[in-house]
Structure formats: C-alpha cells, structure tokens
Amino acid sequence: MKKNGFFETKKGKTIAAAVILALLVIIPLLMDNNIILKQNKYFYVLLCLIGIYTIITSGLDILFGYTGQISFGHAGFFCIGAYGSVLLTHPGWGLGKLTGYVLPPILSILLVACITACIGALLAVPASKLVFHFLSMLTIAFNQIIYLIANNFSWLTNGSIGITSVPAVTILGFSFSTVSSKLRYYYLVLFFVIVLLVVKTHIINSRVGRGLIAIRENPTAANGCGINVAKYKIMSFAISAFYVGLAGGLYVHMIGFVSPDTFIQNTSVIFITMLLFGGSGNLVGPILGAAVITFIQEGLQSLADYRMLIYGVLLLIIILFQPQGLSGLGKTFSGLAARGKGGESNG
Amino acid sequence: MAETILKVVDLTINFSGLKAVDTLNFEIEKGEIFGLIGPNGAGKTTTFNMISGALKPTSGEVWLNGQRIDGNYMYQTNKLGIARTYQNINLFRSMTVLENLLVGQHCRLHSGLFPAIFRTPKEKKEEEAAVQKARDTLEFCGLGHKEDTYSSSLSYGEQRILEIARALVSDPVLIILDEPAAGMNPTEKNSLADLVKRIRARGITVLLVEHDMKFVMGITDRICVLNYGKRLALGTPAEVQANPEVIEAYLGGGD
Ligand SMILES: Nc1ncnc2c1ncn2[C@@H]1O[C@H](COP(=O)(O)OP(=O)(O)OP(=O)(O)O)[C@@H](O)[C@H]1O
Ligand SMILES: [Mg+2]
Numbered sequence: 001m002k003k004n005g006f007f008e009t010k011k012g013k014t015i016a017a018a019v020i021l022a023l024l025v026i027i028p029l030l031m032d033n034n035i036i037l038k039q040n041k042y043f044y045v046l047l048c049l050i051g052i053y054t055i056i057t058s059g060l061d062i063l064f065g066y067t068g069q070i071s072f073g074h075a076g077f078f079c080i081g082a083y084g085s086v087l088l089t090h091p092g093w094g095l096g097k098l099t100g101y102v103l104p105p106i107l108s109i110l111l112v113a114c115i116t117a118c119i120g121a122l123l124a125v126p127a128s129k130l131v132f133h134f135l136s137m138l139t140i141a142f143n144q145i146i147y148l149i150a151n152n153f154s155w156l157t158n159g160s161i162g163i164t165s166v167p168a169v170t171i172l173g174f175s176f177s178t179v180s181s182k183l184r185y186y187y188l189v190l191f192f193v194i195v196l197l198v199v200k201t202h203i204i205n206s207r208v209g210r211g212l213i214a215i216r217e218n219p220t221a222a223n224g225c226g227i228n229v230a231k232y233k234i235m236s237f238a239i240s241a242f243y244v245g246l247a248g249g250l251y252v253h254m255i256g257f258v259s260p261d262t263f264i265q266n267t268s269v270i271f272i273t274m275l276l277f278g279g280s281g282n283l284v285g286p287i288l289g290a291a292v293i294t295f296i297q298e299g300l301q302s303l304a305d306y307r308m309l310i311y312g313v314l315l316l317i318i319i320l321f322q323p324q325g326l327s328g329l330g331k332t333f334s335g336l337a338a339r340g341k342g343g344e345s346n347g
Numbered sequence: 348m349a350e351t352i353l354k355v356v357d358l359t360i361n362f363s364g365l366k367a368v369d370t371l372n373f374e375i376e377k378g379e380i381f382g383l384i385g386p387n388g389a390g391k392t393t394t395f396n397m398i399s400g401a402l403k404p405t406s407g408e409v410w411l412n413g414q415r416i417d418g419n420y421m422y423q424t425n426k427l428g429i430a431r432t433y434q435n436i437n438l439f440r441s442m443t444v445l446e447n448l449l450v451g452q453h454c455r456l457h458s459g460l461f462p463a464i465f466r467t468p469k470e471k472k473e474e475e476a477a478v479q480k481a482r483d484t485l486e487f488c489g490l491g492h493k494e495d496t497y498s499s500s501l502s503y504g505e506q507r508i509l510e511i512a513r514a515l516v517s518d519p520v521l522i523i524l525d526e527p528a529a530g531m532n533p534t535e536k537n538s539l540a541d542l543v544k545r546i547r548a549r550g551i552t553v554l555l556v557e558h559d560m561k562f563v564m565g566i567t568d569r570i571c572v573l574n575y576g577k578r579l580a581l582g583t584p585a586e587v588q589a590n591p592e593v594i595e596a597y598l599g600g601g602d
Contacts, residue, residue: 208459210449213439214453221433224425224431225517226517235460
C-alpha cells in the first residue's frame with residue numbers, strides 16, 4: 001500500500017483548503033444579504049457553535065487521535081476556559097469584583113487558554129503513567145471535580161444559577177457583540193478555527209508531532225527512539241487543553257451567559273462522540289464530526305423527541321460500517337471502486 | 348590494545364525470585380561485532396533490555412565509553428549513542444518507511460513545539476536535512492525503493508531491516524540487534540550479514556543476539572554464551588564452539 005491521490009498531494013491540499021476557505025467566508029456574507037436568513041439569527045449561532053466544537057474536537061484529536069490517550073474529561077477544560085474568561089472580564093465577578101479592573105475579553109480568551117494548558121499539563125503528570133481504562137477514570141474524576149467547583153463555590157461562580165451579562169468581545173473599539181451582529185462573531189470564530197487548524201497541522205507534521213504519533217503507534221519503540229514518552233504525553237495534554245480552554249472563552253463571550261450544567265460529564269462524552277463520528281487522527285474528521293453532531297443536537301430542536309433516536313442510529317451505523325468515521329468515507333469508496341475494477345488484484 | 352566501548356559488571360536482575368541474569372560480566376571493544384548466544388530463556392533479551400535502559404538491573408553496572416549508564420531510560424541511552432532493535436518487531440506501523448526513519452532521528456534533532464508551530468527557517472532546514480539523511484540511510488540498508496510504503500505492509504525480512512535502519516539513523520556508537528535474522532530466508536540472511544559488516548565498517552560497534560549458529564559464527568569477532576542467566580563461555584567463535592560446556596548446554600539441553 002502506498003500513499004496516493006490528488007488530495008494527498010501538497011498542491012491538491014492547498015487548492016482544496018483555499019476553495020473551502022473562500023466558501024466559508026463568502027456564503028455567510030451572501031446569506032446576510034438575504035432578508036429571510038438575516039432574520040434567523042440562530043443560523044449564525046449554529047455556525048459559531050460548529051466552529052467552537054471544531055476547535056474542541058481538533059484539540060481532543062491531538063490527544064486521542066494522534067497521541068492515543070483517551071480523555072473523558074475535556075468538558076472540564078471547556079469549563080475552565082469559560083468560567084476563567086468570565087472571571088477575568090466580568091465587572092461584577094472574579095477579578096472585577098476584587099480589584100475593579102477587568103481584562104479585555106479577547107486578551108482573557110488567550111490567557112485562559114494558556115491557564116487551561118497549564119492545568120492540562122498538571123493533570124497529565126499523573127495521567128501520563130496510566131493506561132487506557134485508568135486514564136478514563138482519572139479524566140472522568142477531573143471533569144467531576146471541575147463541575148462541582150463550578151456548581152458549589154457560589155461565592156466564585158454564583159453556583160447553579162450561573163453568571164449573566166458576560167461582556168462582549170471588543171477589538172480596537174470594534175464590537176463583536178452578538179446582539180448587533182452575529183456575522184461578525186462568526187468571522188472571529190472562523191479566524192480562530194483556521195489559525196488553530198494550521199497550528200495543528202504544523203505540530204503534527206513536525207518532530208514533535210511525529211513523537212506523539214510514535215507514542216500512539218508503539219510506546220516502547222518511541223522510547224527506544226529517544227522520545228521522552230511521559231514528557232510528550234504531558235505536552236499533548238497541554239496542547240489539547242489549550243484548544244479546549246480557548247474554545248471555552250469563545251463560547252462564553254458568544255452566549256453571554258455561563259452555568260455549570262453545560263460542563264457535565266455528558267458533554268465530554270459528546271466531544272468524544274463528535275471525534276469518533278467524524279474520524280480521528282486527521283484534519284477533516286473533527287470538523288465533520290463537530291458539524292454533523294452539532295446540526296443533529298442543535299439544528300433538530302423541533303424534532304426534540306426523535307433527536308436522540310436519530311443521533312443513536314447514526315452513531316450505530318458509523319460504528320458498525322465505518323469505524324474510521326465520516327472522514328474515512330473517501331477511502332472506503334475508493335477501496336470499493338478499486339475492488340470493482342481490479343477484481344482480485346487488490347486483495 | 349583496543350578501546351573498550353561497553354562494559355557490563357556483575358549485572359543481575361531478579362524477577363520475583365527468578366534470577367534471569369546473574370552476575371554477568373563482559374566487555375565489548377570498539378568496532379567489534381560481538382555475539383550473545385544461549386538457549387531459549389537464557390536471559391539474552393533481558394540483558395539487552397538492561398543495557399538499553401528498558402529494564403533497571405537489580406544490581407551491577409553498565410558502562411558506555413567510561414560513563415555509567417544503568418538506570419537511564421531508553422530515550423536517554425539512545426541519545427548517549429545506543430540504538431536497538433527488538434525480538435518482536437516494534438515498528439510504527441501506520442507510518443511510512445521514511446517516517447519511521449524520521450522518528451529514528453528524534454534524539455539528534457532539536458526543533459521543539461514553537462519552531463514547529465511557526466515553521467521557522469531553522470526548523471524547515473532541519474526537517475529537510477532529516478529527510479535527506481533518512482533517504483541516505485534507507486539506501487544504505489537497501490530499502491531505498493520502499494520509502495513511501497507503510498511499514499506494516501513490508502515483508503517480515505524487510506521489517507527487520509527497517510528496524511535496523513531506524514536504529515542506524517540515530518547515529519549510534521553501539522547498535523544492539525535482537526535476533527535480526529529471525530524469520531529471514533537464506534538470501535535475506537546473506538544480505539543481512541553484509542549489512543552488519545558494512546555497519547561495522549562505518550565505525551559502529553555491533554552487539555547481537557541470534558539463534559542461527561551459522562550466521563553468528565560467520566559474522567562475529569567474539570561471542571559470549573549465556574545459560575540460565577550466567578556466563579558459560581566467552582571467546583572467538585572457534586573457541587566457543589570447541590568448549591565442552593557450551594556443547595553440553597546446547598546438545599544436552601535438548602534444544
Ligand atoms: N518482565 C519479566 N518478568 C518476569 N520474568 C521475565 C521477564 N522478562 C523475562 N523474564 C524471564 O526471564 C528469563 C529470560 O528471558 P529472556 O527473554 O531474556 O530470554 P532470551 O534469552 O531472550 O530467550 P529467547 O531466546 O527465547 O528470546 C525467562 O525465563 C523469562 O521468562
Ligand atoms: Mg530473547
């Protein structure tokens with residue numbers, strides 16, 4: 001088996017990326033001129049959510065898809081990012097309440113991403129020594145602890161009621177308030193999605209990325225090849241947490257409200273589901289998974305009764321017939337086509 | 348008198364009561380091809396694991412070029428100049444042949460996370476040089492035509508050669524091969540023997556375990572024979588073959 005296909009070449013990838021990017025910029029702009037769609041603000045929220053979940057699943061992919069480490073606790077990182085950014089920017093809570101000074105949201109989003117990365121690294125110190133099932137339990141416990149802090153430390157987080165009136169992002173006096181224009185926020189999210197996907201690609205195709213993949217493939221051989229396995233696992237956790245923390249910040253300044261129940265254990269499971277659904281260990285899979293699952297979760301609100309059913313059936317189909325996720329469909333089809341043409345020669 | 352490159356002193360490991368290796372002593376000279384042989388379960392792989400850092404000895408010492416290295420992890424001994432292969436092949440199976448050799452250079456490359464994220468000119472240059480070096484090493488090992496093949500779809504013999512190539516590409520001073528000829532056909536064994544000699548000609552010392560006696564006797568300068576974790580004999584292939592105790596261990600053991 002060899003690598004082949006136009007979209008696996010560098011030129012093919014560049015062209016495909018450019019086309020998709022152009023569509024992502026232009027289509028919402030056209031829609032904004034359409035009077036009917038313009039009314040339906042929810043459409044943009046959906047696009048923003050897909051962007052935010054894409055960042056999360058891509059971050060999770062670095063840990064799970066590339067390094068081979070499971071986490072059922074990423075909603076914990078999401079929570080830290082979201083609450084962190086509220087506490088740094090809200091005049092009535094956290095930093096604002098204590099000192100009277102607040103950070104501009106855009107700065108705090110970046111800062112909480114770094115803080116989340118540090119917490120990820122700390123969690124990874126014990127996690128790097130654990131195998132699959134113990135790692136699952138540790139990350140579940142982590143999620144639970146973070147949730148309980150958000151829910152019970154009312155002096156800090158306002159408990160289960162949550163915090164409202166989270167300030168909007170403003171860059172150089174230019175407001176990204178989702179009340180006036182959701183399209184703008186979409187572009188802000190799109191910007192972060194693109195930057196983080198490029199960063200992900202750069203990391204994966206580097207000495208560091210090869211180290212991560214080597215750990216997934218064969219930890220013994222990775223160690224023998226000079227890779228400090230524990231250190232690389234910690235790094236992977238930190239990078240992954242950075243992505244999810246940043247997504248938490250973006251999320252909270254879009255919604256304008258935060259409460260603990262967004263960050264229950266179930267949310268972590270949904271992140272994993274998105275990743276498995278779309279396909280892990282590549283660039284496109286997490287995006288597809290985030291998009292499809294978000295559509296099912298949020299887009300089919302009117303079909304509330306059937307939503308979980310559709311969701312379950314789709315998941316079952318993927319697991320049974322397409323274990324590589326949606327992003328593996330191309331390969332499956334080209335495999336089928338080759339078998340049809342070439343007869344036994346491919347066997 | 349040749350320089351000693353590796354010295355093993357009273358090396359012992361205890362697996363909950365079983366002394367898999369028991370007060371083992373030997374020295375390997377620079378530029379030698381040194382064989383470690385013995386019946387199944389004699390402790391050869393365990394010895395390799397202690398030298399390479401995969402296992403910590405219960406007692407005893409390992410010295411590389413006058414530096415004590417026991418207690419280091421494998422990733423550290425790799426940087427110090429020991430590279431190894433495995434009895435049960437340990438390749439990065441979903442990576443191509445070339446990518447396996449890029450990972451093999453990990454300890455000799457320097458670019459960390461931030462140079463990678465920003466694709467600094469230095470990082471790009473280093474990566475290009477790494478690809479070139481990987482290609483040269485594959486050419487040297489006779490796998491040049493396979494660089495884009497996934498390592499999992501190589502033949503068994505090719506996988507063994509790829510492991511050697513991956514070890515070689517880290518510029519070791521000592522390369523450790525655990526049963527490199529296992530599963531190879533006679534033609535492949537011949538080219539393996541040739542490869543091992545060419546590796547030594549590059550100034551790299553070779554330590555190998557192998558069950559194929561014809562292969563071992565034909566290629567090594569000296570041999571250490573292990574039995575039940577203890578050293579039974581040490582000498583040139585001719586000396587070892589003439590040793591009655593060795594004959595007893597191999598023939599009497601019913602192997
Ligand atoms: N991690 C371990 N824990 C407990 N016992 C072990 C362990 N590793 C090896 N052993 C035991 O130590 C002894 C030596 O094993 P080792 O693998 O070193 O033998 P070997 O000489 O390489 O044999 P072979 O020729 O079959 O590869 C065996 O009895 C084995 O069962
Ligand atoms: Mg062995």
